[in-house]
Amino acid sequence: MRTESPSLLMALLVVQSATGLLFRVDPLTGVATRVDLGETLLTNGDGLLVVGTTLYVVQNRLNQVAVIKLSPDGTSGVLVDTLTSPASGENTGFDVPTTVAQFGNSLVSTQRALHDPAAPDDRVLGHSHRPPLSYTVAV
Numbered sequence: 001m002r003t004e005s006p007s008l009l010m011a012l013l014v015v016q017s018a019t020g021l022l023f024r025v026d027p028l029t030g031v032a033t034r035v036d037l038g039e040t041l042l043t044n045g046d047g048l049l050v051v052g053t054t055l056y057v058v059q060n061r062l063n064q065v066a067v068i069k070l071s072p073d074g075t076s077g078v079l080v081d082t083l084t085s086p087a088s089g090e091n092t093g094f095d096v097p098t099t100v101a102q103f104g105n106s107l108v109s110t111q112r113a114l115h116d117p118a119a120p121d122d123r124v125l126g127h128s129h130r131p132p133l134s135y136t137v138a139v
Contacts, residue, residue, distance in 0.1 A: 011074055015045030015057060022057075024074055036076040042066055047099025049107070056083075056100050058109060063094035065109070083107075 012025040013035070020041030023032040045066075047058040055068040055077060067081035085094045097111040 013048055013050065013055065013074070015042050015048060017043070017045050019043075020045060022068075022077075033075070035070075035074065037068065038078065040066070040068070040077075040079040046097070047109070049100045049102060051102055054080075056107065058097045058100050060096050060098055060112075063097065065097070065100060065107070085109075 012027055014023050014025055016023065020043035022035040022037060022042055024035050025032045042057045042059060044059045044061040045057050046060040049056040053070045053072060055070050057066040057068065059066060063084065065083040066079060067083060068077040069080045070077040094109070095111050097109040100107050100109045
């Protein structure tokens with residue numbers, strides 16, 4: 001993970017999906033400290049990516065990616081953008097994105113497809129305990 005801030009290298013960022021709280025974990029002690037994001041919650045937080053002092057948080061069931069500008073020491077941040085991918089033409093849009101990576105100047109996201117293409121449109125498998133039917137990549 002590339003970062004411009006040495007203090008961000010000294011910690012692990014984790015999100016608690018149900019509460020939406022972001023924590024900074026000291027890798028030497030295991031102590032977790034809440035990152036101050038003001039009123040911003042990262043509910044359904046899943047994949048995380050840090051580029052410099054920018055944190056991208058995939059919010060799977062919300063079908064979006066929160067963009068957080070972190071302080072140089074990584075103890076606070078501000079929501080600066082929310083990325084979405086609405087369906088358009090052949091682009092099916094986000095369908096429960098799960099993680100994010102940087103590819104050149106783009107972000108790519110894997111996503112879990114919850115709809116069975118062989119089933120009628122009203123049959124959704126999202127709440128079953130079956131393995132996912134397929135994975136796709138959104139750019």
